[in-house]
Amino acid sequence: MMTDRFFGIAFFLRWQWWYSLGILLLALPAQAADVRVAIKQGVSQIQIGGSKTIIVRDRAGKKLGEIPSGYSHTARKSGGTIALGNVQNSELWLKPTSEGYLWIGNRWYRGDARLFISRNGVSAINHVDIEDYLYSVVGAEMIASWHIEALKAQAVAARSYALHKQAESRNRSYDVDTTTATQVYKGLEGEASSTQRAVRETAGEVMVYEGKIILAVFHSSSGGHTENVEDIWSSPLPYLRGVADYDRDAPVYQWTKSFSRAELSRLVGGVGTIQSMTPARTTPQGRIVTMQVTGDRETRQVSGAQLRSALGLRSRLFTVSATGSGFIIQGRGFGHGVGLSQWGAKALAEQGYNYRQILGHYYQNAALSRIGG
Incomplete structure (x- = not known):
């Protein structure tokens, strides 16, 4: 990991480049209100x-x-x-x-x-x-007492994400829902004076790449390094690249979960009593793509996404160790690990970086622009 001093200099120079690019961009066409x-x-x-x-x-x-x-x-x-x-x-x-x-x-x-x-x-x-919608989303996705620059980064990311989904959903009856499947929304319950301030001070601002609003996904904590999007979901996107994260102080940076052999065998299913679990394929950062699960009846490969869901794990960044009576799963991070890390944004804001710098770090090659002129 680069030193804080090196990080600060390199980060500042990079920010100077993409922020000036953002200034040069013409305002995007107005979106639906x-x-x-x-x-x-x-x-x-x-x-x-x-x-x-x-x-x-x-x-x-x-x-x-x-x-x-x-x-x-x-x-x-x-x-x-x-x-x-x-x-x-x-x-x-x-x-x-x-x-x-x-x-x-x-x-x-x-x-x-x-x-x-x-x-x-x-x-x-x-x-x-x-903008009214974002008052709630920012407070539902982040803790309202966090540093204002982290909240502002979340506001821009959430605005970008919602408008990107809106552009994709013309033939559907809705753009987003209220859950983590899109982004969390709790109506007035999610609002606070700090979240309203974060939205007002970034009004209309979005992240763009080649003139289009980006898919500005985010997650709680990456466990030390975010992922390239193609290693998690889909084809490569130039603005969703893996970068060093600064989420070490997150309460979900490291976690452990234990299972008895019988419980794990029941939850995974299909192989009998589990004897071992060995990664068959991982992402460059170590997230499980497929796991070889060996039981007393058969061996099969199970996707990391299936295991995370079946076992209620916080992320796919984990290892499995056998004990005498069962298994211990040790993992890092919370969420898919792509795009902005919320706990990383919090740490950077507390170190003095502003929301533009935070966004520039987590959304590589993207620039800041404003909708509607």
Whole structure:
């Protein structure tokens, strides 16, 4: 690992290059003002309410009814329509008056909502301004008390990610959901004054490569070094390259999990009683791509992703050791290990690096730009 002094000089010079490039880039075309977030998908019923009166309309904009402030109704499927109080239609649009908030399921949300039938149940999509959306995402993905420069790096990464997904989702009913499958969103519950500040001070800023918003993925902690994207998921991307991480102080930097032989054999399945587990293929940084699992009935190869899911591991960066009665798994990091490391961003911010420098380190060859001029 390079020394802090060398890192600081090299980092500063690199930042000077990509930041000046960002200044030279023309502003990107304006994106859709709203992001579409899947709050509920195909559920039997959804509780709906508002902090102010909610106007209920159909797809064409015709007013169908109101939900008074402080009241709630249950939206449920009724034949081929949605019933909400005394209103019934194939699709309902909900808009709070006087800048009020929506209660959907069990949380408060900014913006409007669309209810429709899907998966033989009711789905709710929150249509919310991208900047308002980020108030919550930054606080749901990072700890709100972290250094402001780390929060600002998260804001730019999350904005870039959401708009990249939006560009890919034109034929779908939503752009992102509320889980770690995309990025975590908790409505007003995720917001704090610090997350609002981070969003405001980076308003409209995104990471781009060759004029296009990048797939700005992120994770909690890489365990010392991030990965090239093609070693984890897909084909190479010039801005998702493995780099040294600075996450050593993360509580998930190192972790251990123990299993009895019987428990491990049951969870992995298909080979009988497990005798040994040996890496068959790993990434350059040591994450498990495939593991050879040998049991008393047969031997087979299991993907690292399958093992992580089956065993509830924090990452695919782990080793397996046999003990007398079972196995010990020792690992590092939390998440897929591609793109921005949140704990690494925290450490760099605390060392005095700003959000532009942090982003430039984790998204190699990308530049900062602004949407909409």
